[in-house]
Amino acid sequence: xxxxxxxxxxxxxxxxxxxxxxxxxxxxxxxxxxxxxxxxxxxxxxxxxxxxxxxxxxxxxxxxxxxxxxxxxxxxxxxxxxxxxxxxxxxxxxxxxxxxxxxxxxxxxxxxxxxxxxxxxxxxxxxxxxxxxxxxxxxxxxxxxxxxxxxxxxxxxxxxxxxxxxxxxxxxxxxxxxxxxxxxxxxxx
Amino acid sequence: xxxxxxxxxxxxxxxxxxxxxxxxxxxxxxxxxxxxxxxxxxxxxxxxxxxxxxxxxxxxxxxxxxxxxxxxxxxxxxxxxxxxxxxxxxxxxxxxxxxxxxxxxxxxxxxxxxxxxxxxxxxxxxxxxxxxxxxxxxxxxxxxxxxxxxxxxxxxxxxxxxxxxxxxxxxxxxxxxxxxxxxxxxxxxxxxxxxxxxxxxxxxxxxxxxxxxxxxxxxxxxxxxxxxxxxxxxxxxxxxxxxxxxxxxxxxxxxxxxxxxxxxxxxxxxxxxxxxxxxxxxxxxxxxxxxxxxxxxxxxxxxxxxxxxxxxxxxxxxxxxxxxxxxxxxxxxxxxxxxxxxxxxxxxxxxxxxxxxxxxxxxxxxxxxxxxxxxxxxxxxxxxxxxxxxxxxxxxxxxxxxxxxxxxxxxxxxxxxxxxxxxxxxxxxxxxxxxxxxxxxxxxxxxxxxxxxxxxxxxxxxxxxxxxxxxxxxxxxxxxxxxxxxxxxxxxxxxxxxxxxxxxxxxxxxxxxxxxxxxxxxxxxxxxxxxxxxxxxxxxxxxxxxxxxxxxxxxxxxxxxxxxxxxxxxxxxxxxxxxxxxxxxxxxxxxxxxxxxxxxxxxxxxxxxxxxxxxxxxxxxxxxxxxxxxxxxxxxxxxxxxxxxxxxxxxxxxxxxxxxxxxxxxxxxxxxxxxxxxxxxxxxxxxxxxxxxxxxxxxxxxxxxxxxxxxxxxxxxxxxxxxxxxxxxxxx
Numbered sequence: 043x044x045x046x047x048x049x050x051x052x053x054x055x056x057x058x059x060x061x062x063x064x065x066x067x068x069x070x071x072x073x074x075x076x077x078x079x080x081x082x083x084x085x086x087x088x089x090x091x092x093x094x095x096x097x098x099x100x101x102x103x104x105x106x107x108x109x110x111x112x113x114x115x116x117x118x119x120x121x122x123x124x125x126x127x128x129x130x131x132x133x134x135x136x137x138x139x140x141x142x143x144x145x146x147x148x149x150x151x152x153x154x155x156x157x158x159x160x161x162x163x164x165x166x167x168x169x170x171x172x173x174x175x176x177x178x179x180x181x182x183x184x185x186x187x188x189x190x191x192x193x194x195x196x197x198x199x200x201x202x203x204x205x206x207x208x209x210x211x212x213x214x215x216x217x218x219x220x221x222x223x224x225x226x227x228x229x230x231x
Numbered sequence: 232x233x234x235x236x237x238x239x240x241x242x243x244x245x246x247x248x249x250x251x252x253x254x255x256x257x258x259x260x261x262x263x264x265x266x267x268x269x270x271x272x273x274x275x276x277x278x279x280x281x282x283x284x285x286x287x288x289x290x291x292x293x294x295x296x297x298x299x300x301x302x303x304x305x306x307x308x309x310x311x312x313x314x315x316x317x318x319x320x321x322x323x324x325x326x327x328x329x330x331x332x333x334x335x336x337x338x339x340x341x342x343x344x345x346x347x348x349x350x351x352x353x354x355x356x357x358x359x360x361x362x363x364x365x366x367x368x369x370x371x372x373x374x375x376x377x378x379x380x381x382x383x384x385x386x387x388x389x390x391x392x393x394x395x396x397x398x399x400x401x402x403x404x405x406x407x408x409x410x411x412x413x414x415x416x417x418x419x420x421x422x423x424x425x426x427x428x429x430x431x432x433x434x435x436x437x438x439x440x441x442x443x444x445x446x447x448x449x450x451x452x453x454x455x456x457x458x459x460x461x462x463x464x465x466x467x468x469x470x471x472x473x474x475x476x477x478x479x480x481x482x483x484x485x486x487x488x489x490x491x492x493x494x495x496x497x498x499x500x501x502x503x504x505x506x507x508x509x510x511x512x513x514x515x516x517x518x519x520x521x522x523x524x525x526x527x528x529x530x531x532x533x534x535x536x537x538x539x540x541x542x543x544x545x546x547x548x549x550x551x552x553x554x555x556x557x558x559x560x561x562x563x564x565x566x567x568x569x570x571x572x573x574x575x576x577x578x579x580x581x582x583x584x585x586x587x588x589x590x591x592x593x594x595x596x597x598x599x600x601x602x603x604x605x606x607x608x609x610x611x612x613x614x615x616x617x618x619x620x621x622x623x624x625x626x627x628x629x630x631x632x633x634x635x636x637x638x639x640x641x642x643x644x645x646x647x648x649x650x651x652x653x654x655x656x657x658x659x660x661x662x663x664x665x666x667x668x669x670x671x672x673x674x675x676x677x678x679x680x681x682x683x684x685x686x687x688x689x690x691x692x693x694x695x696x697x698x699x700x701x702x703x704x705x706x707x708x709x710x711x712x713x714x715x716x717x718x719x720x721x722x723x724x725x726x727x728x729x730x731x732x733x734x735x736x737x738x739x740x741x742x743x744x745x746x747x748x749x750x751x752x753x754x755x756x757x758x759x760x761x762x763x764x765x766x767x768x769x770x771x772x773x774x775x776x777x778x779x780x781x782x783x784x785x786x787x788x789x790x791x792x793x794x795x796x797x798x799x800x801x802x803x804x805x806x807x808x809x810x811x812x813x814x815x816x817x818x819x820x821x822x823x824x825x826x827x828x829x830x831x832x833x834x835x836x837x838x839x840x841x842x843x844x845x846x847x848x849x850x851x852x853x854x855x856x857x858x859x860x861x862x863x864x865x866x867x868x869x870x871x872x873x874x875x876x877x878x879x880x881x882x883x884x885x886x887x888x889x890x891x892x893x894x895x896x897x898x899x900x901x902x903x904x905x906x907x908x909x910x911x912x913x914x915x916x917x918x919x920x921x922x923x924x925x926x927x928x929x930x931x932x933x934x935x936x937x938x939x940x941x942x943x944x945x946x947x948x949x950x951x952x953x954x955x956x957x958x959x960x961x962x963x
Contacts, residue, residue: 114804115804116806117699117807117808118697118699118746119789120792120793121745121794121872125879125882126879132806139788
């Protein structure tokens, strides 16, 4: 039985898994720190979660990311499956809608990442169960603060890209949260 | 009343008391109207009014004190023989009861406003209640003189108060969740025990190997091998002891969890009576408004029902009872002319059977004329005459649940606006239940509801469909069978299998649920389900076992998903979707009746190679009928359930033709076609709009939106449909 234990693409090699696990802890700590009342008072540069998916370096504001998790069980939902809405993902005792980010924001859905370490992102824009989404991305790099002054908007043509952010890994596309959420909401309309 | 009431204000407690007494008063008054000399009932009503007065005084709602006092006085006057019960007096008392019932919905802060708004009404009611009523008094008493000699009904017999505990619903939900989790968790030990057993078996093999080695190896290793054997034997003994202990522990834990679960489940259960106390009054008032005479008889009032089910039952029962009185019950003149009692009887009966709650709503009215429905089916174009002629009465009654299908000649304020029974069916189905109609013209009509006893934990068969787990509640399963492929036969309506001398339609559950078709296999795994006279064999890929599942609702954003009732996690942590078997059966029956499913099964074996067509329709029957016809003619067909999904598929795939319905949830056909025509790449895509709406203005609206042709759904089974498809694709 397929059991939908998604681990698409190449298998995770043990050394990468260890690194990634450490990485994940850092991400979780970052997210916790960022959600604390103290951090809200900081006049800081926004923290962004950087990740790679469908061959693109991408970023999302860390405040809308509820958690980063190992990919667990997923399940299709009859009559509701579409290119963007893939079904349900199990996360911490909940079953949340699982979306294909490639389709949601117009990336290449057929791109195969060679060195894939898939992670489940739980997007939680309003901190309520009914606004939470999940998506599986190819590689999560981590959370970093970024100075908006350094962002470029001149080359962004996609409505889903808010700005281009320079990182040591290259240029990352910072996704436009509102457009992304509108796109997600549309899959149920 | 006992327990921790710290979470409730005095006003909360008053409201609860007002609700209890109010319901008793309302129900008692309706009963009193047909039995005005029932002294015990009068005394009970007087006490209820008295208690209500006292409670209102404590929370300082003076207006309510005055009204309840007047009600009490009116009852005392009857007790003392100074007044008699007449229909007018009953009306006055009911009006007073209604006024007091308004308090239940108020917040404490709204009392002053409520008082101001109702002073005049309350004064008037109190005055009326203290004014002697003489109209038809003697007639009322005489008419019911005999009744005074009849002992009080069972319903007014004293009820032993077992005491009650108040628990907030959120806390009860939490206890329920924990109890359910503990029940499920206890079953997980089964896995541990199985693992231990496996380990013990493996250990036995290890010993065997050692013995063999001892025989083969040189004598020098003999001592070491003996030692190893002794250790292995000791550890095996320990393992066996652990396993025995675990068995005992498992048994106790399971027993404990079962008890806990049953106790908590019991506390969730409420007597059926509690959710229907308003109905005798409703039937009484409604029949009077309509110039009819009807009473409601309740049987099974003590049957326990899950409080969620009870709450959700209120709306569908309200509608069905109104429907009975409005359409089922005849006028007094008609009844007398037909030799029936002047007063019609509507019966509401609840009972448990086969692990389900059954509710019957039965009237002794004029019944439903199946021929009237048959004519309407043809007139409205749902079927041609030959098909309609072959429909059984039961199949004809199913049409009454279609949106907008009503046999009422005149729309009334009460029901018959065409938005009734379909809504009832939707509500009942959303509770994982079903509703059926049976009727005998001239004798009456019965609505039969079947519902789950509880909606919290279900025991289910887990089956594999397309590599994922789906749960089929055991209450819907007759049995499961593994059938040899050779025993499948083909018939006009599709595949048939014979099990123990009975023949069943064999249906591909994967195809019905729009998943991958079931994988071919030498052994066919089937679930026999459905009522005795139309049981079917649902084919699945394999059986994965039986489990208790803690039911969770599906994320609300998915809306109502056909064929699914809820979700759960398996003992392994894997998610499982719980199948709404009734809904699957409904779809299967429709598909079989249309011949769509059977054709589809047959056509699965061929590989479509022709032009690619996208069919968008929210009705599975229509979708599958179109798919079957198109596939048979060599087209490759994809389907979508609404405009939004259709639009998604269209953007991703290459299609030569789009066939779309008009009325669909979310993005309808008109919006869908307008959206795609706004894109250059779809400017020339042929679009056939297909709808039951076939008036000229509706046709024009479809064409204006951008449809190439507009067809009536009535032609789907005609050559006109496929000819139009051929023609549209020829002009590509």
